[in-house]
Amino acid sequence: MNNEGVIGTQTDVGHVHAAHHDHDGDHHHHHETFISKYIFSMDHKMIAKQFLITGMVWAIIGGLMSVLFRMQLGYPGESFPILETLLGKWAKGGTITPEAYYALVTTHGTVLVFFVLTAGLSGTFANFLIPLQIGARDMASPFMNMLSYWFFFAAGVVMLSSIFVETGPFSGGWTAYPPLSALGSASPGSKTGMDLWLISMALFVVSSLLGGLNYIATILNMRTKGMSMTRLPLTIWALFFTAILGVLSFPVLLSGFILLIFDRNFGTSFYLSDIFIQGVGALPNEGGSAILYQHLFWFLGHPEVYIIILPAMGIVSEVMSTNARKPIFGYMAMLGSLFAIAVLAFVVWAHHMFVSGLNPFLGSFFVLLTLLIAVPSAIKVFNWLTTLWRGNLRFTAGMLYSIGFVSMFISGGLTGIFLGNSALDIHLHDTYFIIAHFHIVMGVAGIFGMYAGIYHWFPKMFGRYLNNTLSYIHFWVTLAGAYLIFWPMHYEGLAGMPRRYYDYSNWESFKQFVGLNQFITIVAIIVFATQLLFLFNFFYSMYKGRKVTSQNPWGSNTLEWTTPINPGHGNWVGEIPEVHRWAYDYGKDGHDYISQTTPVGADESRH
Amino acid sequence: MSLYFTIAAVILLFVIIFQIAKASEYVDILKGEERSRKHNNKINGFLMIVFLVLGLIGVYYCHEILKGRLLGESASVEGEKVDSMMNLTIIVTGIVFFITQILLFWFSYKYQEKENRKAFFFPHNNRLEVIWTVIPTIVLTVLVIIGLRNWFLFTGDAPQNAMVVEVTGKQFGWIYRYPGKDNEFGKKYFRNIDDATNWVGLVWADNAEMNQKADPAAKDDIVLQQTMYVVKNKPVKLVIGSRDVIHDVGLPHFRLKMDAVPGIPTSLWFTPKFTTAEMQKSSGNPNFEYEIACDQICGNNHFAMKGIIRVVTQEEFDVWLAQQKPLYLTAFPDNNPATVPGSPATNPAGAAPADSAKNATAVTMVSNERKN
Known part of the structure; x- marks a missing residue:
């Protein structure tokens, strides 16, 4: 487990303790230019910050898109001149056109799922925490790590450019089901916009694979002395399973996309058969299956939701235990349930396809396996509750978001029991019920996990604290707002109100929800504004926040808090510490906490 | 102008919050x-309990406001099973929801940091963990069994006596086909x-190029758009397909839905319980x-892709x-002995009668497109 040779020489490392944001820092010893330090950096901590900030930019873009299409849903047909200023021909007369509405919905989904909750969440925390918490100087391959970020950046640039093409960005939903996504004649968004969407996603898959392989290699090979697998903090376990899920499922998605590219451009019929397009006529394609794409897509698509939620679970476990001053309850059960979720993630994908005409007998297996996931999920929830029980809770902003995460995960997880049962899904599928379900359990819970991580590790990232008051306001408004937005949507879903509708006013069955839709839109705007408050807090505190003065401000056991307050490239000055115990000895034998680097005493109690 | 005031007010609010925070x-x-x-x-510990109380009140209040806007009794016999299963699932998950x-x-409030409290070192307890593994497993097994019985x-x-109607989706509307007098659906081919x-x-x-022979059963098939008619208390089986992209036959009142996939027929059956007229009365909505x-998102007019099912008596x-x-x-x-040519009085759904010449041009047009 010797990884001294990874980053330059030991003497170099010793000199890197200037503040990260300090441009005039001490760098005459190791020839770091602005470009090598901030742009093409190979320091995992800097790459993590790059992922985080890029993810935040996309979160704002994606969030703003949801505000725009919520305006249409809340005030269908009403004119807002500002929309024409912002969107031009896509909002003629101040009303968003259906083309623009569907493009916004699609881009919102793609961006939030992939760029924010995948790259922004696991990209940030895998990069930041893996070397710091396992005791390594950097990733197994810092160069691949850098490439991973730049492929992600390129994916973002291509996605952004698709917004500006004449026929508009792709507008067939983030799942991009063919034939709609395959045929430019069926929808203008499926022309150039879809080509760019596919290129962007392919670049993203490359980024995610480069990152994932690196994370796995680092965790398996570069742990410091004494850091056995079962002494790893749960964050690392969660990120490890996340990386494995990504490496095994993203290639399948890419294969699905490649077949789609062939169908679009080279006249093959993998997904196309028996199609007559109005105004064009019958297409030559025969013998393909549109359902094949759905299988390939959801073979990634389902693990993808665990790629989002597992890192959040890991972060929450770590932050919650630290701030409850109490070990995480049932470490092995937490580990086992992460493993069970990761395995089951691969055998439940077709529950997204219950009403696609899937063989009902096959569907029944997917019902069984899907509901099985509720068991490890329940174990995790009860273990978090028991972690809080008889603790001594410190409500740091990270802790608040961890508690918020558990609340969201319960609410959204329980509705999964409805949707996983095919006989209920046959009514609820593609209604607002599913919108409520996945926004709560994946969107909001994932973002809450991310916030918990940002608030908890911000002092380690930037050597400064975020402003507490702003953090508390941010948390309480976001928690209440998230429930106000998504809770009533369950009712719309029970009434059968379909998702992805531009306007409900012509439907006898769904027009009773006009007032509710308006309410949801207003809350969404307030919650979005509150996120800007966080953004301000983030960048302001980066430069002007209260400075961190103690090495271990949260009294935490894990290794990252044994590094200098502003660790340089290489993380530890001198030798990497040796690990003697698991990460969760809080409140043991009357000690508030016992760092992983403390040797086990002779008179210490066993557990 | 009011927009700028709003923006100014929001910025001002931000500045105030920031100043307070600083x-x-x-x-x-x-x-x-x-x-x-x-x-x-x-403060945060107190807010935890405030949030819990307000949240519970909110859940109750939300239900009170919105329960009247739900669907009411299922309009199909099969949908009753969806409803009863839904109620059971709501009860089960509701109990878990409230407890957890x-x-x-409550824990967050109760165990907030206090001077004299020591956190309880409690790393694991096998019995507890077994309990909350086994109980969810049993409950879920029950839900799965009920669910699968309904699913199958x-x-x-x-049922044997079911009336069969073919439903075809297209951008952006629905086409219905009844088998006609011979009670047999004629062959169709998308070209x-x-x-x-x-x-x-x-x-x-007949078409030698496409290697197809005229199917006499196709000549009496009734094809309609917009509105489809089915019979109260008589099971109806929908054979579902699509002409272009994937659509989905969503029937909220009957509690069922099924995708319409080009090239792959799917099916769905149900037994309507109430006629449209009865629903108009019981729902109090004369336009019901x-x-x-x-x-299933199918293009830019997805939201307007509406069909009507009219349930009537036999x-x-x-x-x-x-x-x-x-x-x-x-x-x-011309081929209809009963109709005087040129009288379009009984054309269903406003489809303009086309003479053979126009038909021929249309066909050539299509085949030309294909060659391109």
């Missing part, structure tokens, strides 16, 4: 980190589709219709059916 940070530094943390902890959420926020009923064979005359591509004529909502249905004319005869009025 001031409170200075106060914290003056008071000492330890004391201010304890102060903040108390109350514990979560919904997706199983339709025969012509938007003016032959919407689903029935095989009416059973609407087919497309539930007598009304028979009268209605007798008035319908096979699509073949609409397309080629």
Whole structure:
């Protein structure tokens, strides 16, 4: 487990303790230019910050898109001149056109799922925490790590450019089901916009694979002395399973996309058969299956939701235990349930396809396996509750978001029991019920996990604290707002109100929800504004926040808090510490906490 | 103008919040980190219990407001099973929801940091963990068993006496086909589709190029758009397909739905319980219709892809059916001995009768497109 040779020489490392944001820092010893330090950096901590900030930019873009299409849903047909200023021909007369509405919905989904909750969440925390918490100087391959970020950046640039093409960005939903996504004649968004969407996603898959392989290699090979697998903090376990899920499922998605590219451009019929397009006529394609794409897509698509939620679970476990001053309850059960979720993630994908005409007998297996996931999920929830029980809770902003995460995960997880049962899904599928379900359990819970991580590790990232008051306001408004937005949507879903509708006013069955839709839109705007408050807090505190003065401000056991307050490239000055115990000895034998680097005493109690 | 005021007001609000936040940070530094943390902890601990109470009130209030806007009794026999299963699942998950959420926020409040409290070192307890592994497993098994029984009923064979209607989705509407007098659906092939005359591509004529022979059963098939008629208390089986992209036959009142996939027929059956007229009365909405909502995004007019199912009594249905004319005869009025050419009085759904010449050009047009 010797990884001294990874980053330059030991003497170099010793000199890197200037503040990260300090441009005039001490760098005459190791020839770091602005470009090598901030742009093409190979320091995992800097790459993590790059992922985080890029993810935040996309979160704002994606969030703003949801505000725009919520305006249409809340005030269908009403004119807002500002929309024409912002969107031009896509909002003629101040009303968003259906083309623009569907493009916004699609881009919102793609961006939030992939760029924010995948790259922004696991990209940030895998990069930041893996070397710091396992005791390594950097990733197994810092160069691949850098490439991973730049492929992600390129994916973002291509996605952004698709917004500006004449026929508009792709507008067939983030799942991009063919034939709609395959045929430019069926929808203008499926022309150039879809080509760019596919290129962007392919670049993203490359980024995610480069990152994932690196994370796995680092965790398996570069742990410091004494850091056995079962002494790893749960964050690392969660990120490890996340990386494995990504490496095994993203290639399948890419294969699905490649077949789609062939169908679009080279006249093959993998997904196309028996199609007559109005105004064009019958297409030559025969013998393909549109359902094949759905299988390939959801073979990634389902693990993808665990790629989002597992890192959040890991972060929450770590932050919650630290701030409850109490070990995480049932470490092995937490580990086992992460493993069970990761395995089951691969055998439940077709529950997204219950009403696609899937063989009902096959569907029944997917019902069984899907509901099985509720068991490890329940174990995790009860273990978090028991972690809080008889603790001594410190409500740091990270802790608040961890508690918020558990609340969201319960609410959204329980509705999964409805949707996983095919006989209920046959009514609820593609209604607002599913919108409520996945926004709560994946969107909001994932973002809450991310916030918990940002608030908890911000002092380690930037050597400064975020402003507490702003953090508390941010948390309480976001928690209440998230429930106000998504809770009533369950009712719309029970009434059968379909998702992805531009306007409900012509439907006898769904027009009773006009007032509710308006309410949801207003809350969404307030919650979005509150996120800007966080953004301000983030960048302001980066430069002007209260400075961190103690090495271990949260009294935490894990290794990252044994590094200098502003660790340089290489993380530890001198030798990497040796690990003697698991990460969760809080409140043991009357000690508030016992760092992983403390040797086990002779008179210490066993557990 | 009001927009700029709003923006100015929001910015002002931000500045005020920021100033308060900054001031409170200075106060914290003056008071000492330890004391201010304890102060903040108390506030947040209190807010935990406030959030719990307000949240529970909110859940109740939301239900009170919205329960009247739900669907009401299921309009199909099969949908009753969806409803009863839904109720059971709501009860089960509701119990878990209330217990866990109350514990979560109550623990957060109760175990907030206190001077004299020591956290309890409690790393694991096998018995507890076994309990909360086994109980969810048992409960879920029950839900799975009920669910699968219903699932196999919904997706199983339709009863023998079921009426069969073919439903085809297209951008952006629905086409319905009844088998006509011979009670047999004629063959169709998508290359025969012509938007003016032959919407689903029935095989009416020989075509050597496509290697197809005219199917006599296709000549009496009744093809309609907009509205479909079914009979109260008589099971109806929908054979579902699509002409272009994926659509979905969403039937909220009957509690069922099924995708319409090009090239792969799917099916769905149910037994309507109430006629449209009865629903108009019981729902108090004179405009009530059973609407087919497309539930799979299919393009920019997805939200307007509406179909109507009109449930009527057997007598009304028979009268209605007798008035319908096979699509073949609409397309080629000359072939109909009963109709005087040029009288479009009984054309269903406003499809313009096309003469053979126009039909021929349309076909050539289509084949030209293909060659391109």
